[in-house]
Amino acid sequence: MPELPEVETIRRGLTELIVGHTIKTIEQRDSKIMAVDNRIITSVVEGAHITGIRRRAKVLIIDLSSGYSFVIHLKMTGQLVYRGEHNFGAGHPNDSLVGELPDRSTRVVFLFTNGSHLYFNDQRRFGWIKLITTQDVAKIDFIQKLGPEPLDHAFTRDVLRTQLARRKKSLIKAALLDQTVVAGIGNIYADESLYLAKIHPQSRVGAVPSRTLGRLHLAIKEVLQLSIEKGGSTDKNYVNAEGKRGSYIDFAQVFRKEGTRCPRCGTIITKIRVAGRGTHVCTTCQKIYNKSTQ
DNA sequence: CACTTGACCTGTCCGC
């Protein structure tokens, strides 16, 4: 479940590993994931080199010298793993979660002229890769609708308040998961941010006091920033560009912590269902705001 | 328009 910190970690890793590389060819093994006409691959991909890698929300954008870009969404179980010409064989003594590649969940393979490979693995096949002109990336409907990047300086307390004002009747967790409100937050960081800000996920947005939303703004930034420093969170599937785990999950306060004690007050953390998602909460620390008392 | 729910997928786990 790559969210903003995981995708950012992959972006940084791939920037080191493949920017400047020239693409020899692409192997599309699953048309549900990627279905680009081979004539287009020949004309704008083969022989092009990678000029840069960007991220918007949970989307990765790989720019090519030909004026085209790969737009990649990892969804739930997508991975982008690089293997140099010194391929890790089976039993290589590293902490890679991924064995020999390609394997049965490999959907797309990028082959570079220096003999190295980039593998797109996706167990559940929710992810996708599109190839469009670099100019058109910003015109993709999904990207156009995205809300602000939470780690940008432009994302102020007031921006969060304004964005949330459109969803006054929603449960606050549902609003945080809405990519048009704030971009890049998924289930893990929604739960962690709400815990840090001491807001119950079933609170109605319109009932949460303005200063409490200020606390939430700070919590979102803190949680995402810490996770990037820890290389993201590996629950089961996520790996970075080198196939290695992230360690943020060890720092999580509530996510997947049901049955353990709240670090702040000692209450047992419970797991409930909010907005159709498994949700972790300390019912003592996290206040529920419901009536529009404001 | 605002908001909620189900579908898309596959691997894993739990109870019988």
Next chain:
DNA sequence: TGCGGACAGGTCAAGT
């Protein structure tokens, strides 16, 4: 041991 069903959750389509 095998098997059905629930569950995982990012995003979109369809529903209220």
